[in-house]
Amino acid sequence: MSTETKDLQYDSNDITGFSKERQEPQWFTDIRLKGLELTGQLPMPKPEKTRIIGWNFTQFEHKADSRTFDSLEDLPVHIKQLVGQDDESGNVLIQHNGHGAYQVLSEELKAKGVIFTDLQTALKEHGDLVEKYYFSKAGKIDKHRLTALHAALVNSGTFLYIPKNVVIDVPLQTVYWQENPKVGFINHVIVVAEEGSSVTYVENYLSEEADGEGVANIISEVYVGDNAQVQFGAVDNFSKNVTVYVNRQGHVGRNGKLEWALGQMNDGNTISENLTELVGEASIADTKAVSVGRGDQKQSFVNNNQHYGKHSESMMLIHGVQKDSANSIFNGITKIEHGGTKSSGDQTQRVLMLSDKARGDANPILLIDEDDVIAGHAASVGRIDPVQLYYLMSRGISKKEAERLVIHGFLAPVVNQLPIEGVKKQLVEVIERKVQ
């Protein structure tokens, strides 16, 4: 099948060989091969109003050199600073060019049965458990060509498993550090919070500025069991030359709660899909995402809360800043399926325009197949309110500083939600850099 993107340069021998090299179980190799087959059959995703023709999702180096580190002290300062300190515990997994490079998990958590490791290790040590969740209820291999491609070529990942009734009050963190962005970074994250458990997880993606084009293809599956709670925070910060597909999917059981706090600060073209399926009765999703578009980057953000369970509840807050000639489309979808009676879904999408050449669309989409529900939406695209600036300036704050305050305030909902001081600080710095 001819495609609008460049063709894949791998065949089934390459895939099988790669899988063998990594000592993966047969079921995993089989999924890879299925992915390869589907890659040839499925169409590319078709994000609304965003032309992705010519975007590079398939040309990349697949194997990368990586290093390991014995101590946090050996890491570069900008990586080390991200890691939680003291009472933020520093339960951390650092992945360098897609490989586990450094890890700490407290003995206490290990004793409680918490598993927190890179995907390759998880497949070796906990293969059965991974099999239960890998591309199962949340992630879909056959969504489109990029999900299939992901399955075929996955070369990085994290597996986090919280057993039943284990409540963790310190955040767990993964830092993905891509030093060589030419390498395709095909990363699969699985977070499983079993019944009655609770966890806060934060992930950081960052790639160094470098020559050459790169690709990131990320799928996260988050399983929130009955009465379980997951707070999922992220700061995505891929450099300009990396084309990103990121798909985060949640599956929430009865009385479960999933909170997303996503700082989407890539500098390159990005397709982002976020979907939370509220399957259980009285399940809750709270989606917060902020982004800044600059330069000539093009981005598509689809955030989707889907209600199946009765009395399920969803909130969505999407704030985007657009400058230079950046172009972003924000689609917010609240869907209440037949049977989701007494559910409520609310969404707010706001785009702040800092330039005449930038473009930003906020499209609220409510799809309601049930009568007895509450659904609300608000969407706006606009510039900084001159009266607001006047008010701030009337206290002696310069215009530039006043604008800065308004922009940071606009993006604060996600910053405030991130549980690790270092990550918060990093997001604020990235915002500062992007909007200056």
Added chain:
Amino acid sequence: MSAPNLKIDNLHVSIEDKKIVKGFDLEINGGEIHAVMGPNGTGKSTLASALMGHPKYEITEGNVAFNGEDLLEMEVDERARAGLFLAMQYPSEVSGVTNADFLRTAINGRRGEGNEIPLMKFIKQLDKKMDLLDIDQEFAQRYLNEGFSGGEKKRNEILQLMMIEPKIAILDEIDSGLDIDALKVVAKGVNEMRSEDFGCLIITHYQRLLNYITPDKVHVMMQGRIVKSGGPELAERLEAEGYDWIKEELGIEDETIEA
């Protein structure tokens, strides 16, 4: 430091080509509290906004000197840094920016780079002023005016006034919508500021606030300018008799300008 001085000379202000303020004169010095009273729609709030530099108001004629400098040539933030303050009738809400961060930025904006207020000193001052104004501690961490009640917004304006310590402050209907207790608190804040280094212009409909802040001078504004001036007794007479006697005295038939 010389005593503050604000000299308004023959000021004319329009909004969307409608003339609102028409030949307003007033001089305020440090140590003085002036009250400008008048019925609705006579240009009192327009005067206040125009002096601060609100983007919607156009000054078509006249001069304003602030400590000898041309106020009208300055940007809004420059006016503030020169020492002018306006407690607004309808303060803006700024989501995501805490009261404390905002105040610190404002204070540091005036102090300039390299001379920022030490954090502990700032917190101490803030605590002290919030105490004086009966403001709850959590107020500092709330987003600027977001979800504030009318009374909270007014108190917040006075808190800013006390933290920023301007040379001349204009209070635009700071008493509207306040109950008597809140009014007393606001008055306490303003009285606390009274000194030779501080001048104040209080804009109000009612005499009520002036029971708690005794003005040195009271001016009546009609048809976009001051039509009568006097001492505190003028405010009392207005409270007792309304504005009709002034209109009669001056032969004014319709004192209001449609807003």
